[in-house]
Amino acid sequence: MTMRNVSVIGGGTMGNGIAHVFAQKGYQVTLIDIRQEALDKALATITKNLDRLLTKERIDEATKTATLANITTNTDLKEGVSNADLVVEAATENTDLKLKIFKDIDAAAPANCILASNTSSISITKIAAVTQRPEKVIGMHFMNPVPIMKLVEVITGFKTDQAVTETIISLSKDLGKVPALTADYPGFIANRILMPMINEAIISLHEGVAGVEEIDTIMKLGMAHPMGPLQLADFIGLDVCKAILEVLHEGLGNPKYAPSPLLVNMVTSGDLGAKSGRGFYDYSHGTKELIVAPSFR
Secondary structure (H helix, E strand, C coil): CCCCEEEEECCCHHHHHHHHHHHHCCCEEEEECCCHHHHHHHHHHHHHHHHHHHHCCCCCHHHHHHHHHCEEEECCHHHHCCCCCEEEECCCCCHHHHHHHHHHHHHHCCCCCEEEECCCCCCHHHHHCCCCCHHHEEEEEECCCCCCCCEEEEEECCCCCHHHHHHHHHHHHHCCCEEEEEECCCCCCHHHHHHHHHHHHHHHHHCCCCCHHHHHHHHHHHHCCCCCHHHHHHHHCHHHHHHHHHHHHHHHCCHHHCCCHHHHHHHHHCCCEHHHCECCEECCCCCCCCEECHHHC
16 A cells, blocks of 8 residues: 555644654655644744754755655644545543544545554554444554654554554654554553553652662663663653553553552642653753752652
8 A cells, every 4th residue: 555645643742753754754744733833833843853853964954844845734633634545643642532533533534544543552452443444443652752763563453454564564664663563452562561660660769769869870770771760751741651550550450550659649730740840850940950859859
């Protein structure tokens, strides 16, 4: 199947990154969000990231110009997916929201269009079941930051057609990514392994086993992780971590996946990590220096 027109739903961090990588590889991209301000912010972010690549001489000016020219925006989902060969949904990690979006996409997209979700934990089979084309529904879980990270976790639903899977694997490679195939079980592989580690780090902090800096230092220097689990949780978003753990807890029925009470309290209070300015670290000072949030000193 020839892929030329790609619609990306969601102008947030993941959505604008996905739009960026497709557009840079020459695909015609329609970036869709219900809010024009989100689309304007997304385009500004893509431009900033392209400028960074330009400064580092990883792209030239012509590539930047062509990439931006390959992206159009739309606040109307029905119109935005009407000519798509592939739709990639990158909305908030909320089951009800994703199910509604996929019902709407299914009704508006061409019959041969593949519908993909960037979900990091929600069942592809469950998403596919609300459509009339479950064989054409698949997971494409990109990693953040999308323009930099190589992995795409490809998740097959119970009824995903083999030809669709092969198309998405080939497409991922064309984007310069490394696809890794997983089955459709809660958390897939990336988050089924990552989130319990992050949760255990939070539990260890909550129980006073070690402090924020100590936990992150041990994992960075002892396990060769590029960043510690608490800093990574801040980067992902504590609300996202909590949501994924809840999917794991519900889907696998094992109490070991239950979110730490500390994580629950932080999310409830609005401390969501880097995006809110405060999580396990304080980001309000506006520098890259990590300052442990006062309540954890």
